[in-house]
Amino acid sequence: MKALRYLAASVAVLIALAPVYWLITISLKREVDQFAYPPQWIGFHATFAHYAEAFGGGSFAIYFLNSVALAAMSTLAALLIGVPAAYGLARFEWPRRWDQRVGDWILSTRMLPPIVTIVPLFLMLRGVGLINSLAGLAIVYTGFNLPFVVWMMRGFFEEVPREMEEAAMLDGESRSGALVRIVLPLVKPGLAATAVFCLVFAWNEFLFALILTQTQAAMTLPVGIASRVTQYEIQWGAMSAAGVVAMLPVLVFASAAQKYLVRGLSLGAVKG
Amino acid sequence: MKTRRIPAGFVPEGLPWVAPSVTVLLALSIYPLIFAVKLALTGAGGAPTFANFTRLAHDRVFGAAAAQTILFTLGALAFEFGVGLALALLIDSLARARSIFRAAILVPMLLPPVVAAVCWRLIYNPQFGVLNGTLRRIGIHTSLTWTNGESSALASVIGVDIWEWTPFIFLLLSAGLQAIPQEPLEAARIDGASAWQTFRDVTLPLLKPAMVLAVLLRAMDLVRIFDQIFILTQGGPGTATETVSLYIYRTAFRFSNFGYAAAMSFVLLIATMLFSRGVMKAMRAR
Numbered sequence: 001m002k003a004l005r006y007l008a009a010s011v012a013v014l015i016a017l018a019p020v021y022w023l024i025t026i027s028l029k030r031e032v033d034q035f036a037y038p039p040q041w042i043g044f045h046a047t048f049a050h051y052a053e054a055f056g057g058g059s060f061a062i063y064f065l066n067s068v069a070l071a072a073m074s075t076l077a078a079l080l081i082g083v084p085a086a087y088g089l090a091r092f093e094w095p096r097r098w099d100q101r102v103g104d105w106i107l108s109t110r111m112l113p114p115i116v117t118i119v120p121l122f123l124m125l126r127g128v129g130l131i132n133s134l135a136g137l138a139i140v141y142t143g144f145n146l147p148f149v150v151w152m153m154r155g156f157f158e159e160v161p162r163e164m165e166e167a168a169m170l171d172g173e174s175r176s177g178a179l180v181r182i183v184l185p186l187v188k189p190g191l192a193a194t195a196v197f198c199l200v201f202a203w204n205e206f207l208f209a210l211i212l213t214q215t216q217a218a219m220t221l222p223v224g225i226a227s228r229v230t231q232y233e234i235q236w237g238a239m240s241a242a243g244v245v246a247m248l249p250v251l252v253f254a255s256a257a258q259k260y261l262v263r264g265l266s267l268g269a270v271k272g
Numbered sequence: 273m274k275t276r277r278i279p280a281g282f283v284p285e286g287l288p289w290v291a292p293s294v295t296v297l298l299a300l301s302i303y304p305l306i307f308a309v310k311l312a313l314t315g316a317g318g319a320p321t322f323a324n325f326t327r328l329a330h331d332r333v334f335g336a337a338a339a340q341t342i343l344f345t346l347g348a349l350a351f352e353f354g355v356g357l358a359l360a361l362l363i364d365s366l367a368r369a370r371s372i373f374r375a376a377i378l379v380p381m382l383l384p385p386v387v388a389a390v391c392w393r394l395i396y397n398p399q400f401g402v403l404n405g406t407l408r409r410i411g412i413h414t415s416l417t418w419t420n421g422e423s424s425a426l427a428s429v430i431g432v433d434i435w436e437w438t439p440f441i442f443l444l445l446s447a448g449l450q451a452i453p454q455e456p457l458e459a460a461r462i463d464g465a466s467a468w469q470t471f472r473d474v475t476l477p478l479l480k481p482a483m484v485l486a487v488l489l490r491a492m493d494l495v496r497i498f499d500q501i502f503i504l505t506q507g508g509p510g511t512a513t514e515t516v517s518l519y520i521y522r523t524a525f526r527f528s529n530f531g532y533a534a535a536m537s538f539v540l541l542i543a544t545m546l547f548s549r550g551v552m553k554a555m556r557a558r
Binding site: 002005006008009012013015016017019020022023026034035037038039081082084085087088089091092093094095098099102104106107108109111112113114115116117118119120121122123124139140142143144146147150200203204206207210211221222225226229236239240243246247250251254255258261262265266 | 282284285286287288289290292293294296297299300301302303304305307308311359362363365366367373375376377378379380381382383384385386387388389390391392393394395397399400402405406408409435439440443444447485489492495496498499502503517520521524525530533534537538540541544548551552555
């Protein structure tokens with residue numbers, strides 16, 4: 001009975017990982033082996049040619065850098081704007097439960113389906129010439145990550161006893177000084193986890209990027225991969241290599257923030 | 273709570289802290305929403321009209337897309353919940369290596385959705401895909417064309433969603449199980465309750481809040497499904513896997529009919545709001 005449980009759990013793990021493993025093998029196989037029959041799960045001739053093809057001077061290098069820049073910019077902006085709001089909602093006296101109402105409203109904006117706002121956002125950004133630019137997409141991602149930052153950080157701030165800052169402020173520290181020097185160091189793990197989720201969201205996001213970046217120069221990694229899939233002739237090797245590169249940072253970051261996965265994911269951090 | 277009167281000219285101390293966030297969200301969420309209402313209610317000549325909404329009622333493609341979205345949502349949700357719950361209970365019952373199993377099972381959910389869909393393009397391909405190849409190898413000769421077949425496409429796409437998002441239900445329910453206190457479980461055991469009775473009368477009621485939140489969050493995500501279908505089938509073959517999100521996308525960005533797309537998106541918004549109210553309640557209860 002006990003062995004049976006482990007067997008069942010192992011089967012679940014196998015099903016979860018086999019498709020990912022297959023993607024990795026395709027990215028490493030020579031073209032002749034990629035779709036050989038019988039399928040070669042192990043013992044194939046490995047090559048890094050597809051990685052070189054996709055990223056060495058290939059356009060995937062541009063998409064990769066775009067994705068990195070975009071994730072960094074939008075995360076930083078969301079934290080700079082959102083952390084003070086989270087602190088404000090967690091710490092100050094609000095009349096008529098405004099803190100709760102504003103908090104709920106902020107969270108509800110996160111639940112808007114992207115497809116509802118994408119048409120107006122596309123027209124608005126086109127109007128100001130921010131289509132096909134990283135700046136335009138960074139603004140949209142900031143707006144998307146902001147409710148998440150406020151909601152997550154508010155929870156972390158509420159866990160810090162008020163006496164900590166009050167003592168510092170009695171010693172002559174200003175409110176913002178106390179936040180930066182006393183409170184933020186105490187919530188550092190939570191802040192890091194929040195940042196990780198914002199990075200992952202921006203890195204994984206597809207729909208906004210698909211519509212707002214149509215040119216080679218502005219495309220992100222997911223859009224670049226997708227544009228290869230929908231072409232008539234698919235270069236499976238290069239595409240798989242790009243897919244592997246796209247998933248690695250996410251897996252690394254997510255395992256770093258594992259403790260906070262439940263808290264973050266119940267707010268839909270990975271997928272918009 | 274507080275019923276103190278607010279003095280005239282009173283400005284809450286926290287206002288300047290919150291104002292930038294509220295401003296950004298007004299500009300990026302609320303203004304686009306109002307913009308969308310205006311788009312949907314404006315005719316070709318700029319005159320106000322309800323035409324976009326009346327057209328919606330007679331649009332067969334929209335009807336089919338809505339029906340497929342509902343089918344997709346219910347089908348995927350039923351499987352993801354059943355399998356997710358079973359997996360959470362299974363892993364929770366293991367004596368060792370729990371965290372390794374847990375981490376491995378979570379992988380599909382963490383992948384960029386585009387990458388997950390690409391994996392399944394490689395697997396499903398009827399000519400050289402590994403699925404048919406492996407089936408043939410073990411003696412099952414199938415002519416199933418998975419995402420390429422008119423009748424099998426929707427089920428195949430649902431299959432990918434089950435693979436990708438069962439881990440999400442699993443994660444939330446695992447956390448719910450871990451949060452259940454030991455005392456009532458032990459009390460039930462001392463009273464001589466069977467494993468099934470303990471599960472039904474102790475575990476299940478205590479797990480219910482986590483279940484409700486998991487299902488609502490998943491449902492909210494499923495009704496707006498886009499990425500995976502876009503990569504796997506683009507809504508095809510024909511319109512076999514067209515969902516509301518995909519139809520909105522095509523209407524707006526292939527046919528440049530922004531007004532009609534905006535009108536359709538409100539149907540999706542209302543569907544989402546049905547779930548999001550529940551989500552907010554469930555989250556505040558935690």
